[in-house]
Amino acid sequence: MRYIDSSVFIGAFLPTDPNHKVCRSVVNTIIYDRHPTAISVFGLAEIGGFITRNISEKVGLKHVTTLQRMENLQIYYAEDFETFMNSVLAVSVSTGLPASDAIHFVSAISLPEVNEIITLDHHFTKVKDQIKVTILSEGIR
Template sequence: MEYIDSSVFIGAFLPRDPNHKVCRNLIDAIIRDKLPTAISIFGLAEIGGFFTRNIGEKLGLKHVTTLQRMKNLQIYYAEDFETFMDSVLAVSVSTGLPGSDAIHFVSAISLPDVNEIITLDGHFKKVKDQIRVTILRDSKSQ
């Protein structure tokens, strides 16, 4: 199963994003083929907050609600928040991964079926020895 970083969903939903096409193609394939994927509740908060800040609350809510209704999208909630955040802290300090990315990474590795993170964020290269990392780039934006 693939863990989809919030940056990919934002890129897919935002036509002006330089990686829009490659992100949109991936999300369309996930929806069309009902591919099992995962994201954390933190990722949904990032998506909703981004669209509310940049476009408006209605669109932020629309995108989050659409994702919550996807049957093939597993939303990860940390069961023991303190232990989860201790892991996030350890990952950030040991790898240099930014805190928000460490939340995504720990969420991904906490789900036994997840074997890959798909993202637009190059910081995830710092954990490629622990999980497969695919960094999407539209050929026009390279």
């Protein structure tokens, strides 16, 4: 199963994003091909907040609600917040991964089914020895 970083959904939802086409292609496989996919509730919050700030609250809510209703999208909620955040802290300090990316990484590795992170963020190369990392760009298909 793939864990999709919020940057990919944001890129797919914003036609002005420089990586829109490649992100849209990934999101289309989730929507239309129904590929099993994971995201964290933190990722949903990032998506909703970004779209609300840049477009409108109505559009942000629409996109988040659509994602929440997708049967093939597993949303990860940390069961023990303190343990989860201690893991995020440890990952961030030991790898230099920014805290928000460490949240995505710990969410991904907390789900046994997840074997890959798909992202636009090059910071994830810092954890490529622990999970497969695919970094999207318009030049790569």
